Amino acid sequence: MQRHMKTGGGGSSLVVEDVCKTFGHGADEHRVIEGLSLRVDPGEFVCVVGPSGAGKTTLLRCLSGLIRPTTGTIRYGGELLTRPHADIAVVFQDYRGSLLPWMRVRDNVAFPLEGMGVKRAERNRRAEECLGAVGLADVGDKYPWQLSGGMQQRVAIARGLAYEAPVLLMDEPFGSVDAQSRFDLEDLTLSLRASLGITVVLVTHDIDEAVYLGDRVVVIGGRPTTVVDNLVVDLGADRDQITTRADHRFTDLRTRVLTMIREAQAQAQGEGPTVRSESTSEEPAPDRSPGDAMGGATGGTGRGDGPAREKTGRAVR
Numbered sequence: 419m420q421r422h423m424k425t426g427g428g429g430s431s432l433v434v435e436d437v438c439k440t441f442g443h444g445a446d447e448h449r450v451i452e453g454l455s456l457r458v459d460p461g462e463f464v465c466v467v468g469p470s471g472a473g474k475t476t477l478l479r480c481l482s483g484l485i486r487p488t489t490g491t492i493r494y495g496g497e498l499l500t501r502p503h504a505d506i507a508v509v510f511q512d513y514r515g516s517l518l519p520w521m522r523v524r525d526n527v528a529f530p531l532e533g534m535g536v537k538r539a540e541r542n543r544r545a546e547e548c549l550g551a552v553g554l555a556d557v558g559d560k561y562p563w564q565l566s567g568g569m570q571q572r573v574a575i576a577r578g579l580a581y582e583a584p585v586l587l588m589d590e591p592f593g594s595v596d597a598q599s600r601f602d603l604e605d606l607t608l609s610l611r612a613s614l615g616i617t618v619v620l621v622t623h624d625i626d627e628a629v630y631l632g633d634r635v636v637v638i639g640g641r642p643t644t645v646v647d648n649l650v651v652d653l654g655a656d657r658d659q660i661t662t663r664a665d666h667r668f669t670d671l672r673t674r675v676l677t678m679i680r681e682a683q684a685q686a687q688g689e690g691p692t693v694r695s696e697s698t699s700e701e702p703a704p705d706r707s708p709g710d711a712m713g714g715a716t717g718g719t720g721r722g723d724g725p726a727r728e729k730t731g732r733a734v735r
């Protein structure tokens with residue numbers, strides 16, 4: 419792996435505090451997210467799961483600075499995030515919509531750097547380096563349509579890495595590829611994270627994927643959406659598609675997350691119990707630190723350093 423690639427490590431903390439996001443106005447107003455708080459510390463790998471339409475992409479777009487919350491704040495390194503930040507790169511959902519078919523692969527990877535004022539020689543150097551990092555050192559001269567779906571998604575990841583940003587946001591990045599490519603891309607992401615020390619926030623529909631990849635799994639849901647739970651994944655740093663997925667701790671966590679999502683779905687449909695997050699309570703318990711109240715990893719990032727436990731935000735009935 420390209421250990422000399424620059425990323426600046428995991429950057430700074432991302433802190434989401436009491437965020438609401440509403441679309442539309444008047445009769446068309448739709449409050450998607452309400453009172454959502456979350457903290458991601460440098461170097462963490464946090465997966466966000468929730469029912470379809472819960473607002474996962476909306477949350478990620480807020481974290482990227484592409485859209486702003488209606489109320490509440492998002493801070494990066496203590497500073498209010500009001501626009502895209504050089505430290506935060508995004509890999510979008512569908513490579514087919516994000517790669518430009520008339521551009522060679524190398525130019526696709528280098529393209530966003532042009533707008534950042536990076537000189538051509540440096541753009542090409544970074545593109546080649548990032549293509550090497552995703553195992554595509556020899557395809558720079560090809561066009562995206564000459565590559566398989568899995569390879570195209572690797573190109574999209576290489577483009578995210580080319581920013582050399584310490585924080586990588588990924589929106590359902592493997593949703594469009596076949597199952598085997600998905601496993602390969604998951605392992606690629608884990609090894610990039612380990613070698614570059616970056617912070618990753620990944621949104622996925624796939625609960626198994628979230629548990630396999632994450633140091634933490636943040637479950638969102640409800641109506642409007644908030645944080646339902648925040649689970650530490652105690653599976654250690656070395657994960658393997660066969661043995662990790664067969665581990666009883668993996669299956670236990672998957673069952674817990676799936677149960678919570680089903681409850682959140684039922685509640686959103688007006689059938690189930692009210693699911694309310696302690697971590698997003700307007701009045702955090704007095705014995706909690708602000709970090710705890712925000713669903714953060716205060717007292718450790720939870721990277722395989724203890725038994726699976728709910729840090730904050732337990733579902734309460």
Ligand SMILES: Nc1ncnc2c1ncn2[C@@H]1O[C@H](COP(=O)(O)OP(=O)(O)OP(=O)(O)O)[C@@H](O)[C@H]1O
Nearest residue numbers: 441442450468469470471472473474475476477623
């Ligand atoms: N720009 C927008 N204008 C109006 N409504 C929007 C906009 N973006 C998202 N929404 C609405 O916000 C809600 C959440 O959408 P979002 O795509 O964030 O959910 P999601 O959890 O990512 O969904 P999925 O899992 O199906 O991809 C949906 O009801 C969607 O229609």
